[in-house]
Amino acid sequence: MSKIEEVKAKVEIGKSKLVPGLVQEALDEGNSAEDILQAMVDSMGVVGEKFSRGDIFVPEMLIAAKAMSKGVEVLKPVLAGDGSSKLGTCIIGTVQGDLHDIGKNLVSLMIESAGFDVVDLGVDVPAAQFVEAIKENSNVKIVACSGLLTSTMPAMRETVATLKASGLTGFNVIVGGAPVTSEYAAEIGADAFAPDAGTAAVKAKELATA
Ligand code: B1M
Secondary structure: OOHHHHHHHHHHOOOOOOHHHHHHHHHHOOOOHHHHHHHHHHHHHHHHHHHHHOOOOHHHHHHHHHHHHHHHHHHHHHHOOOOOOOOEEEEEEEEOOOOOOHHHHHHHHHHHHOOEEEEEOOOOEOHHHHHHHHHHOOOEEEEEEEOOOHHHHHHHHHHHHHHHHOOOOOOEEEEEOOOOOHHHHHHOOOOEEOOOHHHHHHHHHHHHHO
């Protein structure tokens, strides 16, 4: 089994103590950070499928998520650019009712690498808190909303509506997360949709420099 396959297998079964070392070994073997990250994202896909089938339950999903987060920590310095060009501030959070943060954290990392100062509001963020954060921080150019559950898509809609109705200007809203589509993003009035963290960073840069 290759190192990268080992990473994938150990994330799936939530071996958070082993994963960081394996990720480092996979890097040392010459695998790219992007390929290792993709292997871990694939693991979470498998975990999700097992959960859907009823083969595993929430605690197993949680430990797999923890293992992936530990692996991402090792990749962070490799994935992150120097972030030297300053494009403004990005407020990011997972919408209200939703506790998933791995995708949001990756988006945060990539947007920071693209040159933004990132203010991460965490998970389960009410619409009003996004608005407050824009008021409390200077030069906010991007508000990034993540959501992983179909049941929290209405919260994403409410967040975008609240941001647009706030009277505040000078920023664009990017939305994303597994159940979100470009059609849905357009329907709820978001300025952009991104299917993955890398694209979110590209769109954020495009919007902030347009
Ligand atoms: Co959750 N969960 N979960 N879960 N969980 C899913 C999402 C699910 C698809 C699993 C399944 O059934 N197959 C399912 C949702 C079904 C649906 O709504 N359609 C589900 C469910 C049902 C639940 C609970 C309701 C389970 C329960 O309690 N019965 C519960 C809800 C809790 C809540 O949020 N209120 C729950 C809980 C959890 C844990 C807490 C145990 C844990 C999360 C831990 C954590 O995040 N710290 C967890 C996990 C780990 C998952 C799966 C297995 C993995 C998610 C993940 O991290 N993926 C997930 C199955 C799956 O995704 N296939 C599942 C890896 C990550 C890199 O991908 O977050 O999609 P993702 O991010 C991607 C893109 O979506 C995108 O970029 C990233 C890649 O570059 N992206 C953006 C994300 N945000 C973006 C924002 C952007 C742009 C792109 O712009 C701003």
